[in-house]
């Protein structure tokens with residue numbers, strides 16, 4: 001079987017694609033894959049690192065307001081379609097899969113023009129522009145949250161969850177080795193990060209909270225995001241139990257060892273938390289389309305699996321208070337979180353790939 005897959009920009013669009021590929025490879029050892037991304041997105045680092053053949057195209061996202069940049073984007077879109085037509089005629093994929101981010105737009109569009117079966121995976125409870133545009137001609141649209149079906153009235157929709165969630169369940173975890181790697185003692189691990197690219201507001205609050213966190217009976221693994229790391233290290237107070245990291249490549253393993261996660265409410269993160277049954281403190285990004293992270297977080301908050309802090313209310317003090325509160329209610333929140341997970345999402349998405357290629 002041959003699949004072409006595209007999703008990019010941030011980890012939330014890339015990890016679900018990689019999780020699907022792992023599942024397909026387990027079923028088809030001779031699977032041939034070509035991943036299409038851009039040079040500027042995180043995919044240019046993560047995809048080759050996962051050993052997946054990668055090619056890049058040049059494309060940018062459309063601006064929502066009138067802008068000359070949109071003329072350039074239209075130009076790059078047409079150029080990308082021409083390049084991709086050649087690529088698809090040579091590679092001859094059985095199925096083309098888009099997992100979101102603007103790069104998946106021309107890839108799935110070209111496949112649809114050429115009559116190749118296409119599948120979209122939507123991670124968020126409010127769909128992105130690219131997927132809405134492509135859904136009309138897609139053979140399947142796989143959704144991560146029940147209740148968002150109405151957003152794709154004309155499409156062949158299935159609610160299956162997010163493959164990244166089930167992927168983390170499959171990870172082999174050696175907790176003693178993880179604790180040794182970061183110099184952590186036996187106290188619970190609080191894992192803090194701001195999505196795949198880091199978040200300045202979370203970094204500010206953590207830096208403010210470090211003197212208090214130093215006195216809490218926890219180990220803190222604090223991931224700043226690559227671009228923020230130097231600045232955080234230069235300004236953050238030091239504490240023996242707070243370990244600062246730029247980016248984590250083995251996140252599934254760390255998540256499996258953590259007792260509590262503090263994070264943005266990106267959709268792939270949510271799928272990991274609920275697959276593992278982890279309590280969380282979620283700080284939705286207010287800078288995303290249609291405030292979709294607040295919507296992503298809502299099921300967890302309503303079911304007692306997470307506490308939500310609005311970015312405007314986030315300070316060192318509100319963060320520490322919430323960490324204490326969640327740890328005190330850990331077990332009930334963990335159970336509530338587990339009830340919301342989709343542990344078989346990767347298999348379900350792989351089933352759709354098999355379905356449409358027949």
Ligand SMILES: CC(=O)N[C@H]1[C@@H](OP(=O)(O)OP(=O)(O)OC[C@H]2O[C@@H](n3ccc(=O)[nH]c3=O)[C@H](O)[C@@H]2O)O[C@H](CO)[C@@H](O)[C@@H]1O
Nearest residue numbers: 010011012013015123195196247248251266267268269288
């Ligand atoms: C600002 C922005 O546009 N955010 C969007 C982006 O988020 P973003 O990519 O930040 O967020 P997600 O939470 O969906 O995914 C992050 C992924 O990166 C992993 N990770 C994170 C940090 C790290 O050091 N190492 C690591 O492996 C996480 O475990 C997770 O699997 O895509 C998601 C869609 O899928 C959306 O819901 C988010 O709104």
